[in-house]
Amino acid sequence: MIKAVRGTRDILPPETALWNFVESAVRDVFRAYNFQEIRTPIFEATELFARGVGEETDIVSKEMYTWEDPPKLFEEYKKFYLEFTAAIREGRQGPGRALELSDLAGSQFLTLRPEATAGIVRAYIEHHLEKRGLNKLYLIGPMFRRERPQKGRYRQFYQINAEVIGPPSSGSDSPARDAEILEMLATLLDRLGITDWNLQLNSVGCANDREKFNAALRKALEPVVGTMCADCQRRAVTNPLRVFDCKVPEDQPIIQKLPRISQFLDEPCRKHFEEVQQILKSVGVPFVLNDRLVRGLDYYTRTAFEFTHGALGAQNAVLGGGRYDGLSEALGGPPAPGIGFAIGEDRLVMSLQETAESVLKKPDVYVAPLGAGMNREAARLARELRGQDLIVDLGDENFRLKKSFEAATRAGAKYILIVGENEVKADAFALKNLATGEQVSVPRGELARRIRETAQPLA
RNA sequence: GUGGGAAUAGCUCAACUGGCAGAGCACCGGACUGUGGCUCCGACGGUUGCGGGUUCGAUUCCCGUUUCCCACCCCA
Known part of the structure; x- marks a missing residue:
C-alpha cells in the first residue's frame, strides 16, 4: 500500500469543516482590520530563504526541502561516475577532470517555502508595493520543513500569516501597527472560542542593540558556561540568545543573572516598546512581559511575541511573530519596516478539536x-x-x-x-x-x- | 539528528510461560416487497507493518528496518 509520506497527512471530513470554520473566521476578522489576501508560490529560489531567514538558522541550515532544477549536478556526477568506473574496468585513462562550477550553468536551486514572510517581502519588492503605501496582507497555505514529526509538528504544515509592511512614510514602523496586530490576534482567538491563551511579549531591539547585547551575553557566559548543561554549552557558541530557552533547573540561577536585552535597548527602541504596551493596556489586551522570549529567525527586530495555549503538548506556541524592520533591505529592496505573525493552523485546529461536530x-x-x-x-x-x-x-x-x-x-x-x-x-x-x-x-x-x-x- | 513507547479485521482492542488469530463497534444481507433510529439472526472481514533469525511450532523470543506516538532539539 502506498501511504502518505512521513510527516504529511490527509485531513479528512468531518475535520475539514473545522479547518473551514477557522479559515472563514480568519477572513472575517482580518477583513475588519482591512487586511487583504496575497498568494505567493509554494517554492522559491533557495537564495531567498538563505538571505531572508538567515543561513545560520536551523530552518535554513538543516530543514529545507531543496532541489536543483533541472538536476544537472546529479546528471553530471552520474556521467562522471559512469565514465570513471568504465575506465577502471577497461584499464584505460579515466576522465580528465572532475566536476566544475560552470557545469551547473543553466540550473538553479529551488526550495519549498519553510515560512511565508520571505516570499511576501519578495513580492512586495518585485511588484513595487511600496507605491501603494501601507500594505496589510495575509496568506493562508502550506509550509514545509524537514523535521522529525511529533505532536503539533508536521513536515507539511499550514500557516495563517499576516504582515503589515510599507515605506517608513506610511507609518509602517509605528508602535500603533504592532498593537493593532496583537489586538487583532486577541480578537481572532476569542472569536474562535479559545479563551485561555497567553500573550508573551518582548522587544529584541534593533541590530545595534543586539550586537551590544550579544557581546555582553558572551562575556557574562564565559566564566560560567563550563558549569551549565551540554545544550547550553553548545548554544553559548552557536547562538547565545537561545540559552534563555534552557529548561534545566540547575541552570536557572545562572540564567537569572545574565544580562537581559531589555537593558540594552536604545532610546527609540525603548520608547517604541513602551508605546506598544500602553496601547495594549488601553484596548484591554492582557500580556506578560518575557525578556527571555527570543525568536528563531534572524530577521526579527524590536517587538517579538508568542501566543501559547495549554493542551498542545510540548509544541505549545500556537502562533508567533514580530517586527522585521531590516528584512526588505536584506533582500535588496527599499527600506520597508514591517511586522507580522504566523499562526500554526494545525495547532490552532487541535486546540478546538472538540467543536468539530458542531460546525459541520x-x-x-x-x-x-x-x-x-x-x-x-x-x-x-x-x-x-x-x-x-x-x-x-x-x-x-x-x-x-x-x-x-x-x-x-x-x-x-x-x-x-x-x-x-x-x-x-x-x-x-x-x-x-x-x-x-x-x-x-x-x-x-x-x-x-x-x-x-x-x-x-x-x- | 538523539532518546523512549507502539504497530493484530475498516475502527477500538484481546489472545496466559511459544501451541487452531478472537471480541465489540462499523459495513453488507435477512426478519420487514413504499418508511429509518431499537431489537434479533446471518454473512463478510487477516501476508499479526516489512525482512531475517531461533524453534517441531512465532502475534508472542532475538536482530534489522519502516511508520506512528511521546519527548529532546527547534519552531508555527
Missing part, C-alpha cells in the same frame, strides 16, 4: 428515488432544491426505501423526500421530518419553502 453543515434534505425511472425525476427535484440554496443529498432508484432511510439518517439529513410513481403522478411528494417522524405530502412548488421554514428553528 448537515444536508437539509435527502431525496430518495423509488423505483425504475425515478432517478430522472429525483435529479430534477434535487436541482430545483439546490437552486433554492438548500443542501441536498441524492439517493438511487435501486435502493429499497429502508436503505434510503438509513442513508438519509447516516448523512444527518433533516428531511427525506420520497420520489415514487404516486408522487410524480400527483406532483406532490412525501416529505418526512427524520427527527420528529412527521410526514406530509407537499406540492412541488412549496417544497423548498416548507423545508426551509421548519428547518430553520432547529439551528
